[in-house]
Amino acid sequence: MTYDKPIKRIAVVGTGVIGASWAAQYLARGFDVVATDPAPGAEKRLRDYINRAWPDLKTIGLAAGASQDRLSFTADMSAALVDADFVQENGPERPEFKQKLFAEMDVAAPIDTIIASSSSGLTMSSVQVDCVHPERTVIGHPFNPPHIIPLVEVVAGAKTAPDAIARAMRFYAEIGKKPILLKKELPGHVANRLQIALYKEITYLIQDGVLSVADADDAVSYGPGLRWGVMGPNLQWHLGGGEGGIQHFMEHLMPRMVESMKHLGSPDFGPTLAQTIVDGVLAEAAGKSVDELAAEENRTLIGLLALRNVSKARAASAVAAE
Structure with missing residues (x-):
């Protein structure tokens, strides 16, 4: 067929x-x-x-x-x-x-x-x-x-x-x-698993008193989240390797990252941590409803996607002109 x-x-x-x-x-x-x-x-x-x-x-x-x-x-x-x-x-x-x-x-x-x-x-x-x-x-x-x-x-x-x-x-x-x-079946597929992996560490850091709910959100959305909207983490490490690119990163920087992985935490997720996150999120929402926040997010995403398309088109034009 x-x-x-x-x-x-x-x-x-x-x-x-x-x-x-x-x-x-x-x-x-x-x-x-x-x-x-x-x-x-x-x-x-x-x-x-x-x-x-x-x-x-x-x-x-x-x-x-x-x-x-x-x-x-x-x-x-x-x-x-x-x-x-x-x-x-x-x-x-x-x-x-x-x-x-x-x-x-x-x-x-x-x-x-x-x-x-x-x-x-x-x-x-x-x-x-x-x-x-x-x-x-x-x-x-x-x-x-x-x-x-x-x-x-x-x-x-x-x-x-x-x-x-x-x-x-x-x-x-x-x-x-x-x-x-x-290429393989996994419960939850891939993107949700990536979200869960990140959120596991976020909830651990909140429970351990390292940072607030709002600061955890800002740490992602104003830091790596901005970069991930442009290119994924593998390409980001290519940039992080400097002139040597990903090869240099794997040889000289990845061993440190592997060592850091050993120190990632596992939260003891119970009612206290759940309420801490609820209180923090509601404070961060500042009275805006879920529908209002979703509409705000959608407007911003549309703008970001449009800007990304413009940037790609300009890059393609520059390559064609060379």
Whole structure:
């Protein structure tokens, strides 16, 4: 089986926060989107979310033909999938539920349609077990919110066909995402594991009285976090090696870092530490609601992504002119 048919119609299964954001993203890229969710009031919540997201999507830039009018909704999942060219699933993170859902989607969707899961923690091998055609099922895990953050983690299951993975990687790249391919399945995939690893040390430092909650946030967002938004830690160590680059870093600086790893802490996470973080975060939020903070974050992220694109374009022009 090949998965090279044109993708024009997207089915979004499950329209919670992640599903609604995906629907907004696909509409902004000029696709027909049919969404499905059995929950009462799901359609109104979905349309309200997309209305709120649309100004940000306009700022990012809409594709030709992008329109909210290209969204349709049905509570009948089989009807939503019957003509879908690509499926983005966003159901609850429960193994038994996902297995049943994927078996049902596998029956309903055309045989040459890829079915991608936004699952943040489950592996595709555990989800595809009851599918008749598991070869077209993949993990396509976004970073929240998908209509703004480019990252998508693409992971195969034990029975996923290489062609399906290759097509999913191409598709996400074609719509402006930054897909990364995980060569092995891991619970939680990669990006969340990196976040958890960093947060483990942050909570240890807070518990040990080294710094406050607000200072811990500033230490990341005004320090390495700024650099990580430009290039990842491996390239950063290349810069850190000076003229000798990464080779010098590995030979002369990495041994010190390995020694430092031995001193990283493990917090004793209990009610006291949890309350310390709650109190610190609420003080840092300074009365702003979660929705207000999220909107502020989205505006800043859009600006940063735009600046990054301008910088890349200028660098490419400079290289071409040489």
